[in-house]
Amino acid sequence: MRIGVDGMGGDHAPGVVISGVVQAAREYNLDVVIVGPEDALQKELARHKSPPKNIQIVHASEVIGMDEMPVVSVRKKRDSSINVLVNLAKEGKVDAIFSAGNTGAMVCAATLGLRLLEGVERPGIAIIFRGLEGTAMIADVGANIVPKPKHLLQYAIMCDTYSRYILHKENPTIALLNVGEEETKGTEFVKEAHQLLSASKLNFIGNIEGRHIFDAKIDVIICDGFIGNAVLKVSEGIAEAFATLLRREMNKNIFRRAAGLLCLPAFKALKKDLDYSEYGGAPLLGVDGICIIGHGRSNAKAIKNAIRVSNEFAKNQVNQHIVEAIRIFDQTLPNGQR
Amino acid sequence: MRIGVDGMGGDHAPGVVISGVVQAAREYNLDVVIVGPEDALQKELARHKSPPKNIQIVHASEVIGMDEMPVVSVRKKRDSSINVLVNLAKEGKVDAIFSAGNTGAMVCAATLGLRLLEGVERPGIAIIFRGLEGTAMIADVGANIVPKPKHLLQYAIMCDTYSRYILHKENPTIALLNVGEEETKGTEFVKEAHQLLSASKLNFIGNIEGRHIFDAKIDVIICDGFIGNAVLKVSEGIAEAFATLLRREMNKNIFRRAAGLLCLPAFKALKKDLDYSEYGGAPLLGVDGICIIGHGRSNAKAIKNAIRVSNEFAKNQVNQHIVEAIRIFDQTLPNGQR
Numbered sequence: 001m002r003i004g005v006d007g008m009g010g011d012h013a014p015g016v017v018i019s020g021v022v023q024a025a026r027e028y029n030l031d032v033v034i035v036g037p038e039d040a041l042q043k044e045l046a047r048h049k050s051p052p053k054n055i056q057i058v059h060a061s062e063v064i065g066m067d068e069m070p071v072v073s074v075r076k077k078r079d080s081s082i083n084v085l086v087n088l089a090k091e092g093k094v095d096a097i098f099s100a101g102n103t104g105a106m107v108c109a110a111t112l113g114l115r116l117l118e119g120v121e122r123p124g125i126a127i128i129f130r131g132l133e134g135t136a137m138i139a140d141v142g143a144n145i146v147p148k149p150k151h152l153l154q155y156a157i158m159c160d161t162y163s164r165y166i167l168h169k170e171n172p173t174i175a176l177l178n179v180g181e182e183e184t185k186g187t188e189f190v191k192e193a194h195q196l197l198s199a200s201k202l203n204f205i206g207n208i209e210g211r212h213i214f215d216a217k218i219d220v221i222i223c224d225g226f227i228g229n230a231v232l233k234v235s236e237g238i239a240e241a242f243a244t245l246l247r248r249e250m251n252k253n254i255f256r257r258a259a260g261l262l263c264l265p266a267f268k269a270l271k272k273d274l275d276y277s278e279y280g281g282a283p284l285l286g287v288d289g290i291c292i293i294g295h296g297r298s299n300a301k302a303i304k305n306a307i308r309v310s311n312e313f314a315k316n317q318v319n320q321h322i323v324e325a326i327r328i329f330d331q332t333l334p335n336g337q338r
Numbered sequence: 339m340r341i342g343v344d345g346m347g348g349d350h351a352p353g354v355v356i357s358g359v360v361q362a363a364r365e366y367n368l369d370v371v372i373v374g375p376e377d378a379l380q381k382e383l384a385r386h387k388s389p390p391k392n393i394q395i396v397h398a399s400e401v402i403g404m405d406e407m408p409v410v411s412v413r414k415k416r417d418s419s420i421n422v423l424v425n426l427a428k429e430g431k432v433d434a435i436f437s438a439g440n441t442g443a444m445v446c447a448a449t450l451g452l453r454l455l456e457g458v459e460r461p462g463i464a465i466i467f468r469g470l471e472g473t474a475m476i477a478d479v480g481a482n483i484v485p486k487p488k489h490l491l492q493y494a495i496m497c498d499t500y501s502r503y504i505l506h507k508e509n510p511t512i513a514l515l516n517v518g519e520e521e522t523k524g525t526e527f528v529k530e531a532h533q534l535l536s537a538s539k540l541n542f543i544g545n546i547e548g549r550h551i552f553d554a555k556i557d558v559i560i561c562d563g564f565i566g567n568a569v570l571k572v573s574e575g576i577a578e579a580f581a582t583l584l585r586r587e588m589n590k591n592i593f594r595r596a597a598g599l600l601c602l603p604a605f606k607a608l609k610k611d612l613d614y615s616e617y618g619g620a621p622l623l624g625v626d627g628i629c630i631i632g633h634g635r636s637n638a639k640a641i642k643n644a645i646r647v648s649n650e651f652a653k654n655q656v657n658q659h660i661v662e663a664i665r666i667f668d669q670t671l672p673n674g675q676r
Contacts (some may be wrong), residue, residue: 128417227564234572
């Protein structure tokens with residue numbers, strides 16, 4: 001397997017990207033291709049003692065910034081690390097690609113460059129997170145902010161497949177994010193999606209309210225990309241706010257500071273509980289290729305794990321299984337809905 | 339002032355409701371009318387030593403459960419505490435009403451019974467919460483899940499007025515919840531709302547991403563009711579999950595339990611920081627009357643504070659100011675948009 005990595009993607013690129021790549025190349029014995037300005041990448045790589053031989057650099061002269069407009073930057077910066085990376089995948093020179101850079105640009109470049117899997121109508125980003133009852137997926141979190149109900153059904157199918165082959169879940173439970181649990185709740189759009197999911201052979205258990213995303217025993221949560229994006233970002237925001245408040249309270253006087261020191265092991269364990277970097281990035285499901293997107297703030301460990309996941313994605317032929325699953329579902333749809 | 343309270347509203351009714359009412363009647367020297375089955379309410383009231391004289395009970399024979407379908411239950415249970423409460427407001431027998439019961443039923447009964455303020459097209463629920471930089475409001479969180487862009491403008495106007503007269507903010511900053519900060523981001527719906535807000539004379543500062551709801555210096559956040567509801571519930575869910583994880587980690591061994599005991603003051607302070615019961619319920623903005631909705635899990639303190647807020651809402655004539663503000667805004671709109 002050969003994994004392509006955007007050397008310039010993320011808030012701490014290229015430093016942490018190279019560190020993560022070096023760790024992954026050593027630990028998993030994988031070939032990794034890093035894409036970006038050759039000089040900058042060589043320099044970073046040289047910081048590591050005897051960097052593994054299975055790391056190769058492919059030059060790209062431009063970089064798409066984290067805040068640039070996706071469509072515009074992908075079209076204009078033809079030699080950006082993201083575009084060059086996608087081209088490597090297109091030409092079959094790598095088996096999977098990963099970037100912690102501009103998410104919108106990655107979605108756009110991958111969709112334009114790799115096209116969609118047979119039968120898939122829209123790509124979707126799935127986040128894997130750890131709730132109180134284990135890992136779960138939520139999709140879409142922002143690739144498609146004005147989806148049709150059928151797109152939500154397809155996200156459910158794709159997440160079902162991913163959960164089976166990558167997360168090793170036997171019969172993943174699937175729920176639809178809604179304002180209430182009754183099937184009569186929500187907008188017309190959500191009600192239609194509910195009908196499609198109910199009629200499918202997926203293990204669909206109905207609506208879920210936002211309150212239970214983290215404490216329910218549910219493997220896959222489906223929603224439109226606008227809401228998914230809002231939910232994801234609010235979750236990040238509140239976790240940070242909670243940590244800030246806890247820190248503030250712990251620092252209010254010397255007794256609390258002392259007590260806080262004693263609690264450090266527990267706080268560190270808590271931080272690890274919440275550490276998304278274990279799950280190694282978010283798959284962009286539906287494109288005809290393997291594309292994993294990392295958080296802009298990814299550290300070396302997150303990069304390393306994302307490379308591991310990219311490898312598993314390729315090895316387990318998830319995309320072939322998705323195409324097969326979509327085909328079977330489409331055959332069961334009445335003519336008008338195909 | 340005379341405040342009407344749904345004696346049967348909330349997960350812990352009527353016990354905590356009566357406790358909250360007794361505290362409020364004593365502390366604020368207000369007249370309170372409690373609505374519900376007379377026997378049950380009398381019995382609860384009798385538990386309190388020498389209950390204040392300014393508490394009156396009005397009988398209602400039925401109760402709308404927390405999980406009942408709003409429209410159906412409001413129409414069928416004519417003698418439910420919520421319907422009787424709304425009728426008291428309609429007949430001018432109370433100046434404001436409060437319920438911690440079925441939110442949807444309260445929205446439905448209040449909208450049907452009290453009608454809307456002149457010029458207001460849809461009611462909206464606003465939540466007041468404390469972020470890292472102080473209190474802020476978010477609306478709508480579920481009254482209107484398929485709003486038009488103009489409804490969002492009206493929510494902004496109503497929250498602006500509420501922030502000025504109840505939260506004593508001089509020139510409240512207003513932001514629109516979106517998937518990105520640039521004004522070109524989001525769905526057509528959000529873009530239209532952005533245009534209306536930009537063209538208004540409100541202190542509109544543009545889009546806000548979910549990440550910054552809790553750490554930004556923003557007074558009012560506007561969104562559609564579906565997303566607002568999801569965001570609200572996800573926030574609750576993650577705060578609880580965080581607390582559960584912290585407890586789990588603190589209980590893992592005897593050293594951590596001991597350290598945790600030393601940290602109790604800080605944990606308690608943190609809990610207080612996050613305690614929504616200080617803010618006393620969510621105003622249902624836009625109805626021609628004063629209607630405050632409480633969280634189902636409201637404790638006595640939350641009930642007491644909600645009664646205080648209901649009183650302030652009435653005293654400060656917020657609704658008159660809203661009607662005036664909406665009228666001025668409507669006059670500035672081009673003909674087609676009025």
